Amino acid sequence: MIVTNTQTGTNVSEIAEHLYRINTPVSGEAIPGGFSFNQYLIVDDEPLLYHTGMRKLFPLVREAVAHILPVERLRYLAFSHVEADECGALNQWLAAAPQALPVCSRIAAMTSIEDMADRAPRAMSDGERLALGRHVVEWFDTPHLPHGWECGLMMEQETRTLLCGDLFTQPGADNPALTESDILEPSEAMRSGMDYFAHARNTRAMLERLAATEPQTLACMHGSAWRGNGAELLRALADRLDKQ
Ligand SMILES: [Fe+2]
Numbered sequence: 239m240i241v242t243n244t245q246t247g248t249n250v251s252e253i254a255e256h257l258y259r260i261n262t263p264v265s266g267e268a269i270p271g272g273f274s275f276n277q278y279l280i281v282d283d284e285p286l287l288y289h290t291g292m293r294k295l296f297p298l299v300r301e302a303v304a305h306i307l308p309v310e311r312l313r314y315l316a317f318s319h320v321e322a323d324e325c326g327a328l329n330q331w332l333a334a335a336p337q338a339l340p341v342c343s344r345i346a347a348m349t350s351i352e353d354m355a356d357r358a359p360r361a362m363s364d365g366e367r368l369a370l371g372r373h374v375v376e377w378f379d380t381p382h383l384p385h386g387w388e389c390g391l392m393m394e395q396e397t398r399t400l401l402c403g404d405l406f407t408q409p410g411a412d413n414p415a416l417t418e419s420d421i422l423e424p425s426e427a428m429r430s431g432m433d434y435f436a437h438a439r440n441t442r443a444m445l446e447r448l449a450a451t452e453p454q455t456l457a458c459m460h461g462s463a464w465r466g467n468g469a470e471l472l473r474a475l476a477d478r479l480d481k482q
């Protein structure tokens with residue numbers, strides 16, 4: 239792990255081959271014990287950053303990306319849904335990386351990004367793939383899972399990493415970069431206090447579809463990334479959501 243900003247503790251770790259977790263811990267009254275925001279950078283011929291971070295985090299995330307590659311090399315700025323932590327700094331990134339395009343769902347493009355972004359997005363259809371070089375990401379529409387009509391997630395085929403966004407959100411400001419310990423109970427404890435799931439009718443079917451990709455790493459947006467039997471963990475989450 240490399241700390242890229244000693245004041246904030248922003249840090250970078252490689253959690254799968256050429257796939258980096260950028261992590262910024264935060265403290266505050268809203269979440270006792272603190273919280274963290276992660277972005278994931280896939281380094282390849284056409285580098286992709288998954289989640290931009292909030293506008294206020296931009297200088298820190300930019301500094302962290304610059305430790306790995308020149309920021310102007312970025313080609314894709316992908317995000318799950320339209321919220322500040324997912325895409326708040328999108329226009330700052332578009333200015334910093336002149337070759338980069340927003341990557342989002344067709345619904346996100348239609349409802350928000352074609353208007354909000356300073357460059358037109360590459361709108362992804364369900365099941366569409368984007369080749370980055372050795373890495374290939376596949377887009378999955380997941381409307382309302384965990385929240386947002388425009389929500390979608392991406393699977394990186396080469397490393398079998400599911401960029402799972404807000405699924406398995408864990409509290410805490412000092413989680414390890416990558417863990418094989420249980421993350422379901424911490425994320426369920428978090429959800430019992432502030433339930434950020436939309437509880438859509440087809441939640442189980444969507445989680446089952448993600449499980450069928452058999453991810454080996456789950457790149458969580460808040461807390462640790464996780465390594466293990468991703469299919470089992472996604473099905474365990476579906477079981478818990480069924481009980482609500
Ligand atoms: Fe979110």
Ligand SMILES: [Fe+2]
Pocket residue numbers: 323324403404459460
């Ligand atoms: Fe988030």
